[in-house]
Structure formats: structure tokens, C-alpha cells
Amino acid sequence: MIYETYPFAKPPLPYEYEALEPYIDAQAMHYHYDKHFENYIKGLNAALKPYPQLQKMTLLELLSNSRILPPEARTAILNNGGGVYNHSLYFNNLSPASENNHIPKEALMKQINQSFGSFEVFKEAFSKKALSVFGSGWTYFGKNLYGDLEIINVPNQNTLVAQNFQPIILVDVWEHAYYLQYKNLRADYINNIWNILKF
Ligand code: MN
Numbered sequence: 001m002i003y004e005t006y007p008f009a010k011p012p013l014p015y016e017y018e019a020l021e022p023y024i025d026a027q028a029m030h031y032h033y034d035k036h037f038e039n040y041i042k043g044l045n046a047a048l049k050p051y052p053q054l055q056k057m058t059l060l061e062l063l064s065n066s067r068i069l070p071p072e073a074r075t076a077i078l079n080n081g082g083g084v085y086n087h088s089l090y091f092n093n094l095s096p097a098s099e100n101n102h103i104p105k106e107a108l109m110k111q112i113n114q115s116f117g118s119f120e121v122f123k124e125a126f127s128k129k130a131l132s133v134f135g136s137g138w139t140y141f142g143k144n145l146y147g148d149l150e151i152i153n154v155p156n157q158n159t160l161v162a163q164n165f166q167p168i169i170l171v172d173v174w175e176h177a178y179y180l181q182y183k184n185l186r187a188d189y190i191n192n193i194w195n196i197l198k199f
Pocket residue numbers: 032036087172174176177
């Protein structure tokens with residue numbers, strides 16, 4: 001998705017809608033994937049429609065070159081393009097609990113142990129960070145420009161593309177990501193998501 005160009009289209013969900021139950025139920029997945037994700041795609045296409053020169057750029061190029069975006073379209077492109085980018089990573093970053101990919105592989109685990117002390121300590125730090133997002137946003141975990149592991153919160157549909165941050169996992173902490181199923185209990189959503197986050 002990040003290397004695609006206008007017109008953007010929603011890719012197929014890489015698992016069944018109910019595949020992440022009980023941690024994310026089918027109804028929540030339908031709303032999130034079919035409605036919210038779709039709206040960002042529509043918004044991005046609408047924002048790019050009047051600009052043939054931008055239609056040749058990949059999503060990654062659009063998000064990393066905000067200086068060259070027309071000022072009157074910049075906010076719409078970054079908000080919707082960020083929404084497309086974040087959601088495409090997020091849905092691909094989840095997999096059914098029965099799959100054997102919810103623990104970092106050896107090289108990453110070693111780096112996590114070095115940086116945080118243990119995987120458990122890392123998970124606590126990430127969860128705490130995600131719980132601290134005020135309003136809407138995302139919690140990222142990945143490698144910064146220097147190759148160091150970092151946990152970073154971004155507001156709204158911001159991304160870390162321009163900072164050359166390489167995401168490993170990210171969690172949507174907008175209320176729309178959990179409210180339908182978890183109501184106000186963001187901590188339960190975050191605790192449960194470790195069962196389905198794909199490393
Ligand atoms: Mn979302």
C-alpha cells in the first residue's frame with residue numbers, strides 16, 4: 001500500500017473479520033476496516049483529484065515530502081494519507097491468536113532485551129505509553145534513524161515517515177478502534193491486543 005499511487009483502493013483484509021475474536025470482534029472489525037479505513041482512502045483520493053502531478057507519487061513519497069504539497073491541500077493529504085498509512089500497517093500488523101507470531105523473533109528479542117531489560121518490561125512500557133495518549137492517536141514501536149528501538153506516540157493521523165522511523169508494531173488508540181467493543185476501557189483493549197499483535 002505504501003508504494004501505491006492514486007487512485008488508492010482498500011486492500012483485502014488479510015484474515016477473516018472474526019479471526020481476531022475475542023480480542024477484536026467481527027462487528028468492530030467491520031466498522032473499523034470497512035468504514036473508517038475506507039473513509040481515509042476516499043478522503044485521500046478526493047484531496048489528490050485536482051493535482052495530476054501528485055497522482056504519480058507513492059503514499060510514502062506524499063507523506064515524506066510535505067513541503068512540496070500545495071498549501072491548500074496539504075492538511076487533507078497528510079490527515080487522510082496518514083490515516084491510510086497507519087491503518088494499512090495496523091491491519092497487517094495483526095494476526096489470529098492461534099498463529100505463532102506474537103513474540104519477536106530472535107534478533108529483535110535480543111535487541112528488546114538489551115534496550116528494555118526483557119520483553120515483559122517492554123510490553124509494560126508500550127502499554128503505559130498507549131494508555132497515555134491524550135485524545136486520538138497511535139503508539140508506535142520501531143527503530144529510529146540511528147537504529148535504536150523507541151516507543152513513540154503520535155497524535156491524530158500523524159506518521160513518523162518524515163523522521164525515517166521504521167515501524168515494527170503500532171496500535172490504534174483512537175476511540176473508534178475499541179469503543180464499540182470495549183467502551184471506555186482502553187486498558188483492556190491494549191492488554192488484549194498483545195494476543196494478536198504480529199511481530
Ligand atoms: Mn482506526
